[in-house]
Amino acid sequence: MRVALLVSCLVDGLRPSIGAAALALLREAGCTVRVPRQQTCCGQPAWNSGDRPTAQALAQKVLEDFADVEAVVVPSGSCAGMVRQLPEVLGPEHPRFADAEALASRCFEITDFLVNQCDFTPAPLGAGQTLTYHDSCAGLRELGVKSAPRMLLERAGYTLAEMTQAETCCGFGGTFCVKYPAVSVAMADEKLASARATGAPLVTGGDLGCLIHLAGREERAGAGLAFRHVLELLVPTPAPALGEGRP
Amino acid sequence: MSFQVQSQDFIARSKDALADAPLQSALGKLRTGLSVRRREAVAALPEFDALREEAAALRDYTLATLDQQLETFEAQVRARGGEVHWAPDAASARAIILELCQRYGAKKVLKGKSMVTEELELNEHLEAHGLRCVETDLGEYIVQLRRERPSHIVAPAIHLRKEDVAESFAAHHVGREHADRSTAEALMAEAREELRAHFLSAEVGITGANFAIAETGSTVIVTNEGNGDLTQSLPKVHIAVTGIEKVVPTLEDASTLLRVLARSATGQEASVYTTFSTGPRRPEDPDGPEAYHVVLVDNGRSAMLGTEFEAMLRCIRCGACLNHCPVYGQVGGHAYGSVYPGPMGAVLTPQLAGLDESVHLPTASTFCGACEAVCPVKIPLPSLLRRWRQRAHEARLDGDRARWLLRLWAFFAARPRLYHPLLSAATTVLGRLAGPGGTFRRLLGGKAWTESRNFPAPEGGSFLASLQGEEFAPTPRKAPSR
Numbered sequence: 001m002r003v004a005l006l007v008s009c010l011v012d013g014l015r016p017s018i019g020a021a022a023l024a025l026l027r028e029a030g031c032t033v034r035v036p037r038q039q040t041c042c043g044q045p046a047w048n049s050g051d052r053p054t055a056q057a058l059a060q061k062v063l064e065d066f067a068d069v070e071a072v073v074v075p076s077g078s079c080a081g082m083v084r085q086l087p088e089v090l091g092p093e094h095p096r097f098a099d100a101e102a103l104a105s106r107c108f109e110i111t112d113f114l115v116n117q118c119d120f121t122p123a124p125l126g127a128g129q130t131l132t133y134h135d136s137c138a139g140l141r142e143l144g145v146k147s148a149p150r151m152l153l154e155r156a157g158y159t160l161a162e163m164t165q166a167e168t169c170c171g172f173g174g175t176f177c178v179k180y181p182a183v184s185v186a187m188a189d190e191k192l193a194s195a196r197a198t199g200a201p202l203v204t205g206g207d208l209g210c211l212i213h214l215a216g217r218e219e220r221a222g223a224g225l226a227f228r229h230v231l232e233l234l235v236p237t238p239a240p241a242l243g244e245g246r247p
Numbered sequence: 248m249s250f251q252v253q254s255q256d257f258i259a260r261s262k263d264a265l266a267d268a269p270l271q272s273a274l275g276k277l278r279t280g281l282s283v284r285r286r287e288a289v290a291a292l293p294e295f296d297a298l299r300e301e302a303a304a305l306r307d308y309t310l311a312t313l314d315q316q317l318e319t320f321e322a323q324v325r326a327r328g329g330e331v332h333w334a335p336d337a338a339s340a341r342a343i344i345l346e347l348c349q350r351y352g353a354k355k356v357l358k359g360k361s362m363v364t365e366e367l368e369l370n371e372h373l374e375a376h377g378l379r380c381v382e383t384d385l386g387e388y389i390v391q392l393r394r395e396r397p398s399h400i401v402a403p404a405i406h407l408r409k410e411d412v413a414e415s416f417a418a419h420h421v422g423r424e425h426a427d428r429s430t431a432e433a434l435m436a437e438a439r440e441e442l443r444a445h446f447l448s449a450e451v452g453i454t455g456a457n458f459a460i461a462e463t464g465s466t467v468i469v470t471n472e473g474n475g476d477l478t479q480s481l482p483k484v485h486i487a488v489t490g491i492e493k494v495v496p497t498l499e500d501a502s503t504l505l506r507v508l509a510r511s512a513t514g515q516e517a518s519v520y521t522t523f524s525t526g527p528r529r530p531e532d533p534d535g536p537e538a539y540h541v542v543l544v545d546n547g548r549s550a551m552l553g554t555e556f557e558a559m560l561r562c563i564r565c566g567a568c569l570n571h572c573p574v575y576g577q578v579g580g581h582a583y584g585s586v587y588p589g590p591m592g593a594v595l596t597p598q599l600a601g602l603d604e605s606v607h608l609p610t611a612s613t614f615c616g617a618c619e620a621v622c623p624v625k626i627p628l629p630s631l632l633r634r635w636r637q638r639a640h641e642a643r644l645d646g647d648r649a650r651w652l653l654r655l656w657a658f659f660a661a662r663p664r665l666y667h668p669l670l671s672a673a674t675t676v677l678g679r680l681a682g683p684g685g686t687f688r689r690l691l692g693g694k695a696w697t698e699s700r701n702f703p704a705p706e707g708g709s710f711l712a713s714l715q716g717e718e719f720a721p722t723p724r725k726a727p728s729r
């Protein structure tokens with residue numbers, strides 16, 4: 001299958017390892033992968049801030065960057081959810097509404113794509129390692145991604161220790177985390193307490209935004225959890241985990 | 248504006264709430280109580296999702312035919328000897344109710360739990376005119392004693408611990424120096440005893456209505472305590488006050504909604520008391536009021552019909568969106584500064600009080616979607632919140648700094664030739680500064696992030712800038728045995 005990788009701006013700028021892992025995994029799964037070099041940001045910050053004209057401008061750019069692809073695959077539930085909303089961003093009167101609908105229907109969160117479109121089994125890298133999975137809200141509730149990342153981790157040999165609060169929002173919420181930092185970190189603290197209670201040393205998830213927010217809070221608290229995007233665990237990743245940093 | 252809010256102070260109020268240890272311990276009840284019970288109740292009813300679908304469609308149909316439903320309702324109430332009063336806004340509703348109380352020579356008014364009367368600030372109005380109002384719902388009674396507002400639309404005193412209630416009772420109940428206030432049951436019994444005297448001496452009972460049934464002209468209330476029943480049956484006058492959107496066509500429709508309401512609100516299959524009021528007492532009735540009035544309150548509701556916010560009028564005030572909202576769960580209802588807190592309140596308050604008074608409420612959400620996932624009438628709450636944000640942006644209520652940063656970001660994002668080299672340079676510098684696995688405790692201009700979190704350093708460079716080529720062939724690996 002020919003697919004295009006929508007890298008997402010956070011992965012592109014903050015953690016290229018995830019982009020590299022996404023590319024490697026899709027190729028391993030038998031896909032021909034195009035990575036449009038002109039891509040930047042899907043416009044979600046503007047859309048969620050109520051700036052629809054800006055969101056529409058960036059939406060059109062996404063439509064151009066990803067024209068004529070069989071599928072768009074995204075290593076982020078949040079950005080994949082945004083692509084699914086592009087028709088709403090443009091609105092039914094917009095001349096490119098039909099294109100937006102077509103793209104939305106061909107857009108996949110990557111773990112969902114690897115499991116349900118490719119029936120992919122990753123290399124066995126996880127033997128003897130226990131981790132806990134944080135369901136990001138957009139992946140879980142907008143896209144229904146729940147079992148796919150867990151299946152990939154289990155196929156790779158990891159042991160999952162589930163949090164009681166796996167499905168509760170971590171408090172990142174895009175611009176929410178800097179507009180309401182006190183509430184945002186209070187939510188993080190609850191999530192982190194739930195993660196620590198599992199006894200697993202590593203938290204993983206499908207959205208880098210959540211993980212940076214959680215890792216940053218955990219580091220500030222001087223506590224010991226480490227964080228990796230789920231894709232980093234499915235290919236050998238030399239970069240240190242988030243949260244393993246010096247205080 | 249007749250709807251008073253203190254939502255401008257959301258940030259300060261939310262910080263106070265987070266630092267309030269007793270409040271935080273009280274809010275624990277939401278996570279371990281109501282939401283768990285809902286989950287169990289829903290799990291026990293496989294057709295629950297189909298029922299939500301049905302409930303949403305039913306609400307939509309009612310809203311589409313609202314004029315007709317309300318006319319039928321009014322005719323049915325009249326046919327059974329009751330009176331219907333139309334209140335276009337809060338001031339007229341207050342005036343109507345006061346006039347009714349005065350008409351019947353009331354000195355004391357019993358109140359059943361009702362969010363609409365909170366919206367109207369009815370107690371303050373009646374008391375300013377010399378009437379005594381006694382809240383009979385236990386939670387409402389407690390917040391009234393404490394001169395507070397409800398912090399939750401279903402559980403008004405959810406922000407309080409048992410100890411707080413005991414303290415208030417000790418301060419207000421005279422002649423009960425030795426009362427045992429160690430258990431919730433004892434507190435409940437004490438409140439009942441205090442209320443008993445009022446039940447027999449009040450001339451008017453004012454209740455809300457969970458639904459108003461058009462075909463029978465009945466109002467319905469559901470409670471778990473039974474005091475609502477007494478409020479509408481013991482005094483000689485019953486005034487039911489409700490929003491115009493609460494009408495439903497038939498008895499059967501009401502029972503469909505009651506099924507989703509109780510499960511969503513408290514995880515019960517049905518509330519303990521579901522009471523129908525239909526007209527004043529007839530000669531053959533053993534009890535009931537001599538006069539029955541319904542006050543239908545608009546107060547901004549009809550203005551939502553036919554707008555992008557119409558779906559909000561489906562709301563049956565079950566409170567599930569509050570119980571599952573992680574923001575509400577951290578800060579509680581009072582932080583919102585509105586009678587209607589949580590996700591439903593964040594959509595309704597800008598409509599009722601004006602967006603410039605309440606711009607924080609639609610903004611203070613992570614769009615996590617937990618509210619929409621549980622709403623029994625499937626209101627797309629995050630998408631309605633986003634529409635308020637759009638209006639805030641159009642009206643320039645979203646703050647210059649935020650607008651400016653967003654514009655700047657969008658400017659670069661639309662220009663890949665600038666964006667990619669700049670991003671790569673910036674992340675390379677940050678990555679070098681921090682070193683591998685490094686982290687920042689402070690970042691220039693990033694205080695809102697770094698005041699309470701580190702910023703894990705970027706790895707360095709950007710993925711796209713470092714990529715060679717644009718097309719990549721498959722590299723299938725022989726699948727290992729599973």
Ligand code: SF4
Nearest residue numbers: 562563565566568622
């Ligand atoms: S919006 Fe939905 S979940 Fe919230 S109170 Fe109304 S009916 Fe219940």
